Amino acid sequence: MGRMGDRATLLESGRFEGQHSGGASEAFDDADAAPDLTGAWNTAGMDFAEAAADTVEAEARHRRAADTGDTASMSVLGAMLLRRGDLDAAEPYLRAATADGDRAAANNLGVLLHQRGYPDEAAGWWRVAAVAGSAAAAHALGRHHRERGDEPAAEYWLRQSAEQGHALGAYALADLMEHRGDAGAERWLRTAAEQGHREAAYRLARALEKRAPQGASPEGGDPAAAEQPDGAGTAAADGAEQWYRQAAARGHRRAALHLGAILEKRGELKEAGRWYLMAAKGGEPRAACALGFLLRDAGDEDSAAVWWLRAAQDGDGNAANALGALHAARGEYQTAERWYRAATDAGDVNGSYNLGLLFAAQGRTAQAEQWYRRAAYAGHREAANALAILLLQADDPHGAEPWFSKAAEAGSVDAAFNLGILYAGRDDDRAALGWYERAAAAGHTEAALQVGMARLREGDEQEAERHLRCAAGGGSAEAAFRLATVLDARQPPPEPHTLGQPQTPKSECEEWYERAAEQGHRRAQVRVGMLAAARGDVAEAGRWYREAAEAGSRNGAFNLGLLLARDGNEREAALWWSRAARAGHGRAALRLALLAARRGELAEGRRWCARAVELGPAEVAERAARLSEALHQELTA
Numbered sequence: 159m160g161r162m163g164d165r166a167t168l169l170e171s172g173r174f175e176g177q178h179s180g181g182a183s184e185a186f187d188d189a190d191a192a193p194d195l196t197g198a199w200n201t202a203g204m205d206f207a208e209a210a211a212d213t214v215e216a217e218a219r220h221r222r223a224a225d226t227g228d229t230a231s232m233s234v235l236g237a238m239l240l241r242r243g244d245l246d247a248a249e250p251y252l253r254a255a256t257a258d259g260d261r262a263a264a265n266n267l268g269v270l271l272h273q274r275g276y277p278d279e280a281a282g283w284w285r286v287a288a289v290a291g292s293a294a295a296a297h298a299l300g301r302h303h304r305e306r307g308d309e310p311a312a313e314y315w316l317r318q319s320a321e322q323g324h325a326l327g328a329y330a331l332a333d334l335m336e337h338r339g340d341a342g343a344e345r346w347l348r349t350a351a352e353q354g355h356r357e358a359a360y361r362l363a364r365a366l367e368k369r370a371p372q373g374a375s376p377e378g379g380d381p382a383a384a385e386q387p388d389g390a391g392t393a394a395a396d397g398a399e400q401w402y403r404q405a406a407a408r409g410h411r412r413a414a415l416h417l418g419a420i421l422e423k424r425g426e427l428k429e430a431g432r433w434y435l436m437a438a439k440g441g442e443p444r445a446a447c448a449l450g451f452l453l454r455d456a457g458d459e460d461s462a463a464v465w466w467l468r469a470a471q472d473g474d475g476n477a478a479n480a481l482g483a484l485h486a487a488r489g490e491y492q493t494a495e496r497w498y499r500a501a502t503d504a505g506d507v508n509g510s511y512n513l514g515l516l517f518a519a520q521g522r523t524a525q526a527e528q529w530y531r532r533a534a535y536a537g538h539r540e541a542a543n544a545l546a547i548l549l550l551q552a553d554d555p556h557g558a559e560p561w562f563s564k565a566a567e568a569g570s571v572d573a574a575f576n577l578g579i580l581y582a583g584r585d586d587d588r589a590a591l592g593w594y595e596r597a598a599a600a601g602h603t604e605a606a607l608q609v610g611m612a613r614l615r616e617g618d619e620q621e622a623e624r625h626l627r628c629a630a631g632g633g634s635a636e637a638a639f640r641l642a643t644v645l646d647a648r649q650p651p652p653e654p655h656t657l658g659q660p661q662t663p664k665s666e667c668e669e670w671y672e673r674a675a676e677q678g679h680r681r682a683q684v685r686v687g688m689l690a691a692a693r694g695d696v697a698e699a700g701r702w703y704r705e706a707a708e709a710g711s712r713n714g715a716f717n718l719g720l721l722l723a724r725d726g727n728e729r730e731a732a733l734w735w736s737r738a739a740r741a742g743h744g745r746a747a748l749r750l751a752l753l754a755a756r757r758g759e760l761a762e763g764r765r766w767c768a769r770a771v772e773l774g775p776a777e778v779a780e781r782a783a784r785l786s787e788a789l790h791q792e793l794t795a
Contacts, residue, residue, distance in 0.1 A: 216238075217235065217238055220234050220235040220238070224251055224254075229254075229255050229258040229259075230255075230260070232251045232254050232255035232258075232260075233251070233262050233263040233266070235248075235251050236248045236249075236251035236252035236255060236263060236266060236267075237252075237262070237263075237266050239251065240252070240266055240269065245270055245273065245274060248266075249267070249270055251263075252266050252267040256286075261286070261287045261291065261292045261295070262287070262292065264283045264284075264286045264287035264290070264292070264295065265283070265284060265287035265288075265292045265295035265298065267280075267283045268280040268281065268283035268284040268287065268298060269298070271283065277302060280298075280302070281299060281302045281303075283295075284298045284299040284302065285299055288315060288318065293318070293319045293322035293323065293324035293327055294319070294326075296316070296318040296322070296324070296327060297315070297316065297324055297326050297327035297330060299315045300312045300313070300314070300315035300316035300317075300318075300319060300327065300330060300331070300334075301330060303315065304316075304330075304334060309338070312334060313331065313334055313335075316330050316331040316334060317331055319331075320346055320349065323353070325350045325353035325354065325355040325358070326350070326355070328346045328347075328349040328350035328355070328358070329346070329347070329350035329355050329357065332344070332345075332346035332347040332349075332350060332358065332361075336361075344362065344365055347362040347365065348362055351401055351404065351405075354408065356404070356405040356408040356409065356410045356413070357405070357410065359401045359402075359404045359405035359408070359410070359413065360401070360402070360405040360410050360412060360413045360416075362401045363398040363399075363400075363401035363413065363416065364398075364416075366397045366398040366401065367395065367398040367416075370398060398416075398420075399417065399420050401413075402414075402416045402417040402420065403417055406433055406436070406437075409440065411436075411437040411440040411441065411442040411445065412442065414433040414434070414436045414437035414440070414442070414445065415433070415434065415437045415442055415444055415445045415448070417430075418430040418431070418432075418433035418437065418445065418448060419448070421433065422448070422452065427452060427456075431449060431452050433445075434446075434448050434452065435449055438465060441472070443468070443469040443470075443472035443473060443474035443477065444474060444476070446465045446466070446469035446472070446474070446477065447465070447469040447474050447477040447480065449462075450462040450463070450464075450465035450466040450469065450477060451480070453465065454480075459484065462480075462484075463481065463484060465477075466478075466481045466484070467481065470497065470500060470501075470504075473504050475500075475501040475502075475504035475505060475506025475509060476501075476506060478497045478498070478500040478504060478506065478509065479498065479501045479512055481494075481497040482494045482495070482496075482497035482498040482509070482512055482516075483512070485497065486516055486519075491516060491520065495513065498510075498512045498513045499513065507536040507537070507538045508533075508538070510529045510530075510532045510533035510536065510538070510541065511529070511530070511533040511538050511541040511544070513525075513529040514526045514527075514529035514530040514533065514541060514544060514545075517529065518544070518548070523552075526548065527545065527548055529541075530544050530548060531545055534561060534565075537568065539564075539565040539568035539569055539570040539573065540565065540570055540572070542561045542562075542564045542565035542570070542573065543561070543562065543565040543566075543570045543572050543573040543576065545558075545561050546558040546559070546561035546565065546573065546576065547576065549561065550576075550580070555580060555583075559580060562576050562577045562580060563577065566593065566596070569600075571597050571600040571601065571602045571605075572597075572602070574593050574596045574597035574600070574605070575593070575594065575597040575604060575605045577590075577593040578590045578592075578593035578594040578597065578608060581593065590608075591608075591609065591612050593605075594608040594609050594612070595609050598625060598629075601628075603628075603629050603632030603633060603634045603637070604629070604634065606625045606626070606628040606629035606632065606634075606637065607626070607629040607634050607636055607637040607640075609625040610623075610624075610625035610626035610628075610629060610637060610640065610641075611640065613625060614640070614644070619644060622644065623641065623644055623645075626641040626644065627641060630670060630673070630674075633677075635673075635674040635677035635678065635679040636674070636679065638670045638674035638677070638679070638682070639670070639671065639674040639679050639681060639682040639685075641667075641670050642667045642668070642670035642671040642674065642682065642685070643667075645665070645666055645667035645670065646667040646685075649665060649667065668686065668689050671686045671689065672686050675702060675705075680709050680710065680711040680714060681706075681711070681713075683702045683703075683705050683706035683711065683714060684702070684703065684706045684711055684713045684714045684717060686702045687699040687700070687701075687702035687703040687714070687717060688717070690702065691717075696721060699717075699721060700718065700721050702714075703717045703718035703721060704718055707734060707737070707738075710741070712738040712741035712743040712746070713738075713743070715734040715735070715737045715738035715741070715743070716734070716735060716738040716743050716745060716746045718731075718734045719731040719732070719738065719746065719749065720749075722734065723749075728753060731749075731753075732750060732753055734746075735747075735749050735750050735753075736750060739766070739770075739773075742773055744769075744770050744772075744773030744774050744775060744778040744779070744782075745778055747767075747769040747770035747773055747782070748766070748770040748778050748781060748782050748785075750766040751763045751764075751765075751766035751767045751769075751770060751785055751786075752785070754766060755785065755789060760789045760792055760793050761793070763785070763786075763789050764789045764790065764793075766782075767783070767785050767786035767789065768782075768786065770782035771783055771786070
């Protein structure tokens with residue numbers, strides 16, 4: 159996004175500024191200049207008399223005066239004819255006025271000769287005009303010398319032009335100094351920008367934006383900006399926005415694009431869209447693409463597709479990818495494939511990656527691998543990670559490992575986490591932990607959970623808590639549960655709740671249990687139920703026990719049975735104990751045995767006793783054995 163602005167010719171711009179000298183005046187082109195300042199000599203500063211003189215009546219008036227030998231009219235008429243492209247008619251008038259010492263005519267004669275293909279003769283007349291004080295001629299002469307590689311001469315004449323207040327001279331001088339790495343370039347860019355030169359304003363904004371600290375602008379900045387005094391980075395970012403705004407207001411498409419990006423990042427979407435629209439209508443495909451994303455986010459996919467199509471047809475790979483994703487989401491896979499291929503052809507490596515994703519989703523593994531490889535070899539880190547996963551699924555862990563490593567080294571957080579899983583599967587816990595820690599440091603939730611669990615096993619509770627908090631805050635239900643257990647272990651045993659006693663407020667550990675429970679974590683649901691029961695909130699306890707039991711928790715089913723039995727609902731309690739016992743809960747089997755014994759169902763009781771002995775734990779097995787023996791004696795009495 160650091161390329162130069164659009165060029166226009168002086169004759170197209172129509173913007174002139176009079177500086178009267180000897181009956182003639184000088185003007186400058188306000189169009190953008192090319193980076194190398196070559197190949198656009200029709201933009202060299204021509205001198206004109208008055209902006210209003212470009213009329214048939216004025217031309218006739220100046221022609222009559224010129225034919226009587228009036229120098230100023232010859233100069234103005236020659237400039238008018240030159241502007242119109244009538245070089246043959248313009249030349250004699252300009253030569254005559256130049257012979258009479260008119261510096262504007264000398265400058266314009268240089269322009270004419272350069273257009274005819276006589277650059278050395280043109281330079282001679284520019285020198286004459288420049289020595290006489292023409293800033294436009296000094297600018298043209300400076301450009302002439304720079305094109306020929308004579309930078310000292312180019313700097314001399316461009317400085318002469320710039321110091322006279324010529325915007326194009328100041329801009330060209332800044333470009334020359336910037337090319338040499340001279341720190342003084344910014345001063346002249348600012349001078350040109352302050353005089354309304356839109357390309358200078360754009361490049362000044364770019365320079366200021368690069369000085370802004372990371373995050374102060376949409377494209378970040380130089381890390382060295384962190385060493386600036388307080389407020390300097392913010393001032394640079396604000397200055398960049400000001401100059402982008404000035405350049406954009408004068409029709410600079412890329413400035414409008416950057417301004418839109420700044421406003422979008424700040425949340426000012428309506429104004430951002432206005433600048434994107436201006437740049438897009440001016441032919442800037444990246445602006446059309448950005449406008450499409452704004453419209454999509456606003457829910458207008460059809461309008462977004464129109465702008466993406468326009469940008470994609472102009473060669474914007476990002477827009478082609480967006481169109482591909484749009485059609486893929488609609489199930490239009492052939493159209494999606496066509497746009498992803500267009501993105502790839504435009505040089506956007508994301509197109510290859512997206513083709514891989516598209517084929518993988520359709521089960522076309524061989525083709526997916528081909529496109530993942532293409533993107534991975536081009537440096538696409540997520541493609542490298544996806545390729546490694548594909549190889550791992552094909553039972554090729556040794557082939558997968560280097561791609562995981564390449565992706566992780568390139569910054570893929572998922573690849574770092576996957577390397578951790580790979581090493582853990584090989585029982586290389588040290589290497590696994592190293593990759594988990596790397597992924598966790600980059601914000602990977604599951605990696606932070608794995609690091610937290612590893613630290614718990616090592617007995618480093620403080621470090622474990624830090625990682626578990628990160629993972630729980632990132633949405634991991636398991637991390638929230640494990641964090642709650644760490645905090646729970648530090649609390650004193652709760653005092654028994656007595657009827658009529660006010661309920662105690664929930665502790666932090668209970669809040670984490672609840673967060674995990676609300677995400678469907680069954681053990682957390684059981685624990686929340688137990689804490690609620692300890693507070694005397696039987697209804698809340700029952701709700702959580704039931705939710706856990708219905709999700710398959712045998713402890714939830716057992717505890718729900720206890721609550722129901724205390725309420726006298728032994729029939730439903732038995733149903734939940736049966737579910738728990740069949741899932742391997744020994745205490746539930748013992749409860750069923752006791753229930754059967756009270757009902758006189760001795761054989762059924764012995765059957766559940768046998769199940770309880772089988773499941774344990776030891777004290778349950780011992781009680782079940784004694785009960786079974788008692789039931790046997792009763793049966794044989």
